[in-house]
Amino acid sequence: MKTMKLLMTLTLAAVALVFGVCSCGSDDDEPEVAVAAQVAGSYTGEEVMTVMGEPDQGTKTFVFAKATDTSVDMTIPEYGEGMMSLPALPVKNIMLTKKDNTITGRLASYEGKVTNSDGSEKAYSVSDVTVIFNDNRVVVTFTMKYGNMPFAFAGQFTGIKK
Numbered sequence: 001m002k003t004m005k006l007l008m009t010l011t012l013a014a015v016a017l018v019f020g021v022c023s024c025g026s027d028d029d030e031p032e033v034a035v036a037a038q039v040a041g042s043y044t045g046e047e048v049m050t051v052m053g054e055p056d057q058g059t060k061t062f063v064f065a066k067a068t069d070t071s072v073d074m075t076i077p078e079y080g081e082g083m084m085s086l087p088a089l090p091v092k093n094i095m096l097t098k099k100d101n102t103i104t105g106r107l108a109s110y111e112g113k114v115t116n117s118d119g120s121e122k123a124y125s126v127s128d129v130t131v132i133f134n135d136n137r138v139v140v141t142f143t144m145k146y147g148n149m150p151f152a153f154a155g156q157f158t159g160i161k162k
Contacts, residue, residue, distance in 0.1 A: 034069035035096045039103055039133045045159025049079060052151050062140060062157055064131075071095050072105065074131065076144070076155070086146050087114050091126045105131035122147040136161040 047060040063075040076089040090112060094105040107129040113121050126144045140157040 034066070035098050035103055036066040036069055036072050039072060039096070039138070040064050040066045042162045043138045043157075043159035044162055045138075045157060047077070047079075047155065047157045050154040060157065060159075061162075062138070062159060064138075067093055070097075072131075074129075074140070076126070076142070079153075085117060086124075087116050089114060089124055089126065089144065089146075091129060091142075094129060094131055096131075101134060103133040105129070105133075116147075 042061050042063050044059065044061045046057060047062075048055050048057045050056075060077045062077065064072045065075075067073045071093045074091045074094055076091065078088050079086045091107065091110045092112075093110075094107045096103055096105045098104075107126075109125060109127040110129070111123065111125045113123050116122050124144060124146045126142050129142045130140070132139045138157070138159050138161070140155070140159075142155045144153050144155065145151075146153070
């Protein structure tokens with residue numbers, strides 16, 4: 001009887017150990033993809049640029065590249081033509097946060113320099129950047145100034161990931 005009691009106790013301990021080890025395994029979980037990697041890519045859609053109260057609309061492609069796990073670099077595509085043409089403008093380190101299926105990026109301001117079509121270097125600034133990603137869509141709003149232009153451009157872009 002004593003042997004039977006010991007055998008039952010050991011059997012119960014073994015069963016508890018097996019179920020305890022099996023239920024605690026985390027090897028079935030897929031690793032979380034970095035938030036910046038989830039949104040990196042090219043998005044094509046409609047851009048509306050408002051200059052001095054006059055809107056100008058066209059199809060453009062915005063590109064987002066992973067800078068870190070939690071930030072992206074954005075490229076605003078070329079705009080305008082002739083004397084009013086602006087080259088593509090990079091905007092770096094837009095910090096991202098995620099809540100449910102929505103990833104939001106914000107950047108107060110960014111300043112840079114770019115070489116324009118005639119080879120001269122121009123300063124530019126981009127401010128009030130808001131980027132909202134949801135599924136394969138993005139909405140971007142921003143304000144930018146280029147070179148010595150006395151007025152700012154207000155931009156809004158809505159696109160779908162290619």
